[in-house]
Structure formats: C-alpha cells, structure tokens
Amino acid sequence: MSENHVARASVDVPASAETVWDTLVDPEATWMMGARVTSxxxxxxxxxxxxxxxxxxxxxxxxxxxxxxPRRLRYTHYSPLSGQPDVPESYHHLTFTFDEDEGSTTVTLEQDGNGSAEEASHATANWEQVLGALRDAVVADAGRAGSS
Incomplete structure (x- = not known):
C-alpha cells in the first residue's frame, strides 16, 4: 500500500475499561459484524x-x-473479502485504546493501511457501527448480570 490513510472511530461505553475489555475478548460476544473473534x-x-x-x-x-x-490492544487484520492478496502489504493494523474516566470508557479504534481518504472514510463508518455493537454488547451483558 503506497498510501496510509488512518480510519478512526470512537464510542463511549458506560462501563469500566476491564468490563469493556472482557466483552471485546469474549469469543461468544459477536460485536465484530456478527463474527466470532478467537485468540x-x-x-x-x-x-x-x-x-x-x-x-x-x-x-x-x-x-x-x-x-x-485494559488500556491497549493492537493486531493485524486481513480479510479475503477485500480482494487483496494474502500478503503483509494487504494487512491493516487495528489499535484499540481504552480511556476510563469515572466508570465510563471511551474506546477508540484506529485502522491504518487505507489506500485513500475515501477508503479510510468508508472504514471509519464501518468501525463506528462495530464500536456501537461493542457498546451494546457491554450494556446487554451488564443488564443480564444485574438481573441474575
């Protein structure tokens, strides 16, 4: 990739950074566009x-x-759906940061490796939806925990 436009999205989650982290890494939580994330x-x-x-x-x-x-998570990401070859130059780097303040956490996601401003803008819109789904999953988990 000759260009490196960065996509950025963030969301405020009414929970501690630890709680948000736990949902982010839970393979049963399908916040990532319905995908099961495993690592x-x-x-x-x-x-x-x-x-x-x-x-x-x-x-x-x-x-x-x-x-x-629970402050930072960074990994590479490749999707065959991108149409790009599975080579290191086709991978994005995703960086999640968690900034907690008085029981609420701002989650920010940055994705590098976008080839144009338009590609970065499209990625930003996608990540805004994904982070909204993460927030909703955290809130739903808190609701289930509170009612048990």
Missing amino acids: AYVVGVPITFDGEWDGRPFQDHGEILEVDR
Missing part, C-alpha cells in the same frame, strides 16, 4: 474472525502485536 490475546499468536457476509462464510485473520490490558 489467546498473547503477542505473536493468531487472531481469527469467523462469520458470514452476504450469505457466504468467511474467516479473516491476523496476529496479536500488543496487549496492555
């Missing part, structure tokens, strides 16, 4: 995203680059 969340190990898009199964993948629980 040991240790630097150097794989991360996979198993899901379905337009009726077709897919498996995205990457590698964990940084784990600083």
